[in-house]
Structures are given as structure tokens and as C-alpha cells.
Amino acid sequence: MKFKGNVWKFGDHVDTDLIIPARFLNVSDKDELAGSCFVDVRPDFAEHVSPGDIILAETNFGCGSSREHAPLAIKAAGISLVIARSFARIFYRNAFNIGLPILESEDAPDFFSDGDMISVDLATGQIKGEGMDRQFSAKPIPPFMQEIVRAGGLVEYIREKGAL
Amino acid sequence: MTAPMTITEKILAAHAGQDSVAPGDLIRVDVDLALANDITAPLAIRVFEQLGPREVFDKERIALVPDHFVPNKDIQSAQQAKVMAEFARRHGIKHYFELGESGIEHVILPEKGLVVPGDLIVGADSHTCTYGAVGAFSTGAGSTDLGAIMATGKTWLKVPAAIKVVYEGQLLPWVGGKDLILFTIGQLGVDGANYKSIEFSGEVIRDISMDNRFTMANMAVEAGAKNGIFEPDEITRKYLEKRADREGNYWQSDPDAHYEKTIRIRVDDLEPQVAFPHSPANVRPLSDVGHIGLDQAFIGSCTNGRIEDLRAAAMILRGQTVAKEMRLIVIPGSPDVYKQALKEGIIEDMLDAGAVIGPPCCGPCLGGHMGILAEGEKAIATTNRNFIGRMGHPKSEVYLANPAIAAASALLGRIGSPEEL
Ligand code: SF4
Numbered sequence: 001m002k003f004k005g006n007v008w009k010f011g012d013h014v015d016t017d018l019i020i021p022a023r024f025l026n027v028s029d030k031d032e033l034a035g036s037c038f039v040d041v042r043p044d045f046a047e048h049v050s051p052g053d054i055i056l057a058e059t060n061f062g063c064g065s066s067r068e069h070a071p072l073a074i075k076a077a078g079i080s081l082v083i084a085r086s087f088a089r090i091f092y093r094n095a096f097n098i099g100l101p102i103l104e105s106e107d108a109p110d111f112f113s114d115g116d117m118i119s120v121d122l123a124t125g126q127i128k129g130e131g132m133d134r135q136f137s138a139k140p141i142p143p144f145m146q147e148i149v150r151a152g153g154l155v156e157y158i159r160e161k162g163a164l
Numbered sequence: 165m166t167a168p169m170t171i172t173e174k175i176l177a178a179h180a181g182q183d184s185v186a187p188g189d190l191i192r193v194d195v196d197l198a199l200a201n202d203i204t205a206p207l208a209i210r211v212f213e214q215l216g217p218r219e220v221f222d223k224e225r226i227a228l229v230p231d232h233f234v235p236n237k238d239i240q241s242a243q244q245a246k247v248m249a250e251f252a253r254r255h256g257i258k259h260y261f262e263l264g265e266s267g268i269e270h271v272i273l274p275e276k277g278l279v280v281p282g283d284l285i286v287g288a289d290s291h292t293c294t295y296g297a298v299g300a301f302s303t304g305a306g307s308t309d310l311g312a313i314m315a316t317g318k319t320w321l322k323v324p325a326a327i328k329v330v331y332e333g334q335l336l337p338w339v340g341g342k343d344l345i346l347f348t349i350g351q352l353g354v355d356g357a358n359y360k361s362i363e364f365s366g367e368v369i370r371d372i373s374m375d376n377r378f379t380m381a382n383m384a385v386e387a388g389a390k391n392g393i394f395e396p397d398e399i400t401r402k403y404l405e406k407r408a409d410r411e412g413n414y415w416q417s418d419p420d421a422h423y424e425k426t427i428r429i430r431v432d433d434l435e436p437q438v439a440f441p442h443s444p445a446n447v448r449p450l451s452d453v454g455h456i457g458l459d460q461a462f463i464g465s466c467t468n469g470r471i472e473d474l475r476a477a478a479m480i481l482r483g484q485t486v487a488k489e490m491r492l493i494v495i496p497g498s499p500d501v502y503k504q505a506l507k508e509g510i511i512e513d514m515l516d517a518g519a520v521i522g523p524p525c526c527g528p529c530l531g532g533h534m535g536i537l538a539e540g541e542k543a544i545a546t547t548n549r550n551f552i553g554r555m556g557h558p559k560s561e562v563y564l565a566n567p568a569i570a571a572a573s574a575l576l577g578r579i580g581s582p583e584e585l
Contacts, residue, residue: 013354013355013443015549015551017530017549017551017552017553017554018551018552018553021531021553021558022203022232022530022531022532022554023531023532025203025232025233026233026237026238026240026241026244027240027244028206028207028210028244040552040553040558041552041558059355060354060355060358060388063354063355063388064290064549064551065289065290065530065549066204066287066288066289066290066292066304066305066306067203067204067306068204068207068288068306068307068308069203069207071306072207086355086358088355088358088388089358089359089388089390090290090304090305090306093305093306093309094305094306094307094308094309097306097308097309097312098306098308142190144190144320153308154211154308154309154312155211155214155215155308155311155312158215158312158315158316159214159215159216163316163318164192164312164316164318164319164320
């Protein structure tokens with residue numbers, strides 16, 4: 001899988017209350033959730049995000065609650081991929097389970113800023129800036145998780161295999 | 165002979181059908197109890213249904229607890245709660261708690277004896293780690309995980325590396341589980357235990373009550389941990405004796421089990437701790453707080469909504485009056501906690517002091533309802549998170565503390581100690 005999109009840059013410890021505040025959790029429709037994505041920290045996000053855009057964040061992205069509404073909202077908003085230096089554990093599972101690919105990269109978050117166009121190869125973990133030679137790498141995804149991503153999410157995976 | 169293991173590794177191995185496991189192993193495990201609430205269940209149910217028509221894996225091993233937005237705060241919440249209630253009825257879910265018997269999931273489940281030592285519990289709520297207090301492996305997951313578990317009774321896990329925290333010495337007055345865990349999170353940072361297991365031990369832990377253990381295990385996730393766990397002992401046995409039908413497995417860590425890190429904390433001088441906005445790791449000892457004027461105090465939540473918490477608060481509130489222009493909201497964590505508090509005269513003392521008492525639920529903890537903060541307002545709360553906007557307006561502030569400090573602060577109108585009264 002290859003991705004290309006504009007960067008939305010975030011810092012450390014972006015928690016799920018920032019991704020989608022609890023007051024918007026009284027619905028579970030993903031498009032409605034997408035409309036409230038990052039409202040408190042980046043009120044312009046939902047309106048200006050374009051399909052295919054990529055989130056680039058520092059450490060511990062997605063910490064806090066277990067709400068799957070967070071990756072769902074991000075995905076429904078049009079984000080194709082999230083790259084961070086590290087992810088909080090539950091967010092990591094949730095993202096794979098719902099088919100939102102994520103990558104951990106040590107060096108890429110330092111280098112790019114808002115609006116940069118980057119391309120990413122999920123299979124190799126290579127990250128590249130548009131018109132740039134320099135490449136950045138991400139941690140390879142464990143094989144079991146790759147299978148889940150390939151299937152399109154945990155539901156599809158179980159459907160395919162008939163079991164977990 | 166298998167390699168020495170921690171209690172967490174032993175529980176995981178037993179549920180994976182293996183003799184042993186090691187950190188980093190990806191394993192498929194049987195789940196003893198699956199949990200969801202009114203926010204996470206509707207998504208999990210959708211996933212369950214996408215998996216095709218089927219029965220749940222076990223009607224007696226799923227707990228569905230409406231607690232976040234109940235009593236339903238608006239039409240949308242009511243719709244969500246209805247999805248869960250109908251699913252429970254359709255599938256004959258034994259442990260569905262309707263309003264009246266319901267309270268906060270993490271208060272109710274141990275109280276009803278549904279979690280026992282040695283269990284493997286997965287809940288679609290990050291504070292599912294609370295049940296580590298009884299010596300279970302218990303962790304939060306997402307709704308898709310939960311939907312899949314409801315269908316298959318299984319899930320996948322990566323065996324976490326372990327951090328051991330050893331508490332030694334003698335606790336000062338007004339210092340309890342909340343302060344130990346806040347201090348520990350301050351030491352570790354919000355991702356200091358990411359993907360890891362925290363094992364609480366040491367002489368302080370051996371004597372500490374179940375309610376304090378629940379408070380500590382509850383906040384393990386605030387350091388990013390996958391689970392927080394206590395080795396079950398006589399205190400655990402006593403707590404569960406009259407509650408649980410099952411005995412459970414009283415696993416203990418091997419003396420030579422491997423820990424990635426061991427942290428020793430001397431508690432003799434440990435003051436009550438306060439976590440400043442907007443992170444549970446942003447802790448200071450009470451004496452370093454300075455003048456923080458308050459608009460609201462909230463005593464409740466799955467962290468500190470149990471009977472001992474209310475007792476501690478009542479001891480301070482009894483015969484006193486909440487400061488002018490200050491709101492004190494108290495929410496007992498369950499109907500049983502509420503009844504016990506009534507019996508002990510705690511509720512009356514609180515009402516006399518000027519508190520408002522809410523029905524058992526999460527209330528303002530996650531900014532749902534029953535005590536939302538306005539722009540610029542400051543609150544002290546016995547909850548577990550003080551992220552931006554957690555309890556209301558993005559420009560409001562939440563300070564986390566134990567129930568005695570929250571009660572004293574309600575009387576003072578600023579963050580302060582019971583000793584100042
Ligand atoms: S009391 Fe707060 S932290 Fe606990 S389950 Fe409810 S919302 Fe979550």
C-alpha cells in the first residue's frame with residue numbers, strides 16, 4: 001500500500017479527548033464523529049482536511065480513553081495514515097482493528113511540518129518528502145498486524161478466517 | 165521447569181493454553197469476562213453484527229453497564245443506551261445492569277463478585293485495568309476488539325514487559341492509594357509504562373485496603389500501562405468471600421521473575437499529591453500547590469467513588485459548610501455504595517455541608533453531564549484524567565486529588581489540606 005498526502009502536524013501526547021471530546025460521543029455515526037475531530041485543538045481540521053492527508057505526530061499519540069471513536073473519526077475525516085514517534089497501546093490496537101494504518105517513525109516527525117506533501121510505502125516503511133531525496137524509515141509492522149491491515153480490519157480478518 | 169514468571173505472565177500463559185509466555189510473545193487467549201458501556205457497546209454491537217448472525221460466546225461472561233451518559237442525558241444518548249439494552253435482551257446477557265442496579269462499571273463488577281483472581285478480563289473502556297486490584301489480568305481495548313470477543317470469546321495480546329513498583333515505609337495521614345498512584349505516574353510519565361505491566365508491591369501494599377487497591381490499579385493506564393496488578397492475598401479473599409461464586413486462582417509472581425525495571429518508593433514523607441492541568445503526570449505535593457481558587461469539587465468516579473472514599477470525604481465535611489460560590493458534587497459509584505453511605509449517615513452529613521448528590525454514574529468525570537465546567541472555571545476532582553476539555557470547556561481546568569483533599573478544598577474554596585480546617 002502506498003500513500004501520498006499533506007501533513008497535519010501534532011505534538012506529544014495527543015489524547016483521545018483532544019481527538020474527539022467525550023461530549024460528542026453520544027453518537028456513533030462515523031461521519032458525524034469526523035465533524036468533531038480535533039475541534040478543541042484544531043477547529044479548522046474537520047473543514048480543511050482533504051482525503052488522503054496524513055497525520056504526523058510526536059510520542060504517545062492516542063493516549064487516554066479506549067474510545068474507538070477516535071481512530072474512526074480520524075479515518076472518516078479522510079486521513080489515510082497516521083505516523084507518530086510512538087502510539088498509546090489501545091489506540092494502536094484500535095487503529096489496526098478498524099483498518100486505519102499507522103506507522104512508528106523515530107525521525108520523520110522532526111523533519112516535516114504542516115502542509116508538506118509526503119509519500120509513504122506501508123510495506124517497506126519508507127517515508128519521503130515531495131521533491132526530496134532524503135528518506136525516512138518507520139518500524140516494520142508485525143506480520144499478524146499486517147494480515148489484519150491487508151484484510152481491511154479485524155472484522156474482515158475474522159470473516160475471512162472464520163475465527164480469531 | 166519453566167522459566168520464572170510474573171503473575172501477569174502466569175495468567176496469560178494459563179489463558180493461552182501454554183506452559184509459559186515471555187514478553188513480546190503474540191498470543192491468542194480465552195477471555196473470562198468481556199465488558200462494555202453505553203458509549204463503547206453500540207460500536208461493539210455493530211461489529212458483532214457485521215460478523216454475521218450468531219449467538220454471543222457466553223451469555224454469562226459479558227457485562228454491559230450503562231454508566232457514562234445515564235440517566236440518559238439527551239436523545240442521542242438515549243438511543244445509544246437503547247441499542248445496548250435491546251442487545252442484552254435479545255442475547256439474554258446475564259450481567260446487564262439497568263438503571264437502579266447500575267453504577268460505574270468498575271465499581272459494580274468487583275462489588276458483584278464478577279471478577280476474581282486469575283481472571284483474564286477485557287473491557288471496551290481504558291479503566292478496565294481496575295480489576296488488577298483483585299489479582300486478575302485486566303485490560304482495556306476498543307469496541308472492535310470487544311465485538312470480536314463477544315463473538316469468539318478470544319482475543320490477541322502481546323505479552324507485556326513488567327515494571328515492579330515497591331512501596332516501603334509508613335503512610336502519613338490523609339495519604340492513600342490515590343497519592344501513591346499519582347506520585348508513581350509523576351515518576352513514570354504518561355507513557356512511562358506504555359505497553360507494559362505494572363505490578364504493585366511492597367510492605368505498604370500488603371496492608372492497604374481493596375478500595376485503595378482499586379484506585380491504584382484504575383490509574384495504571386494513566387502511565388500507559390496495559391495492566392496494573394496486585395498479587396491476591398487474604399485482603400482480596402476477604403473482599404470476595406461473600407461476593408463471588410468463583411474461587412479464582414491466587415497466582416503469585418515467582419521470586420526470580422524478570423522485571424524490566426524495579427522502582428522503589430519510600431512513602432514516609434510522601435504528601436497528598438495533586439495533578440495539575442492538563443496531565444495526570446503533572447503532579448506536585450500539596451505543600452507546593454500555592455493558591456488555586458476553585459469553582460467546583462467533584463468526589464466520585466471509578467477511581468474514588470467507593471465507600472472508603474466517601475467516608476474519608478465525610479469525615480472532613482461533617483459539621484462544616486462548603487465555601488461560598490463553590491459547588492460540591494458527590495456521586496456514589498454504585499447503588500450499594502450509596503445505600504451504605506446512607507446507612508452511615510454520610511449522605512446526610514454531605515447534604516448538610518452543602519453538597520449535591522448525584523445518582524450512581526460517571527457524571528462529570530468525562531464531561532458528559534451533571535457538573536460540566538464553564539470557560540475559565542477550575543475544579544478539583546477525585547477522577548483520573550485532567551486532559552484539556554475533559555470536564556467541560558476547553559479552557560476549564562481540572563486538578564486531581566484524593567477524596568479528603570477534594571473535600572477540604574470544597575470547604576476552603578481553594579486547593580488545601582484538611583489540616584488547615
Ligand atoms: S468514571 Fe470516568 S474514568 Fe471511570 S469509567 Fe466513568 S468516565 Fe471513565
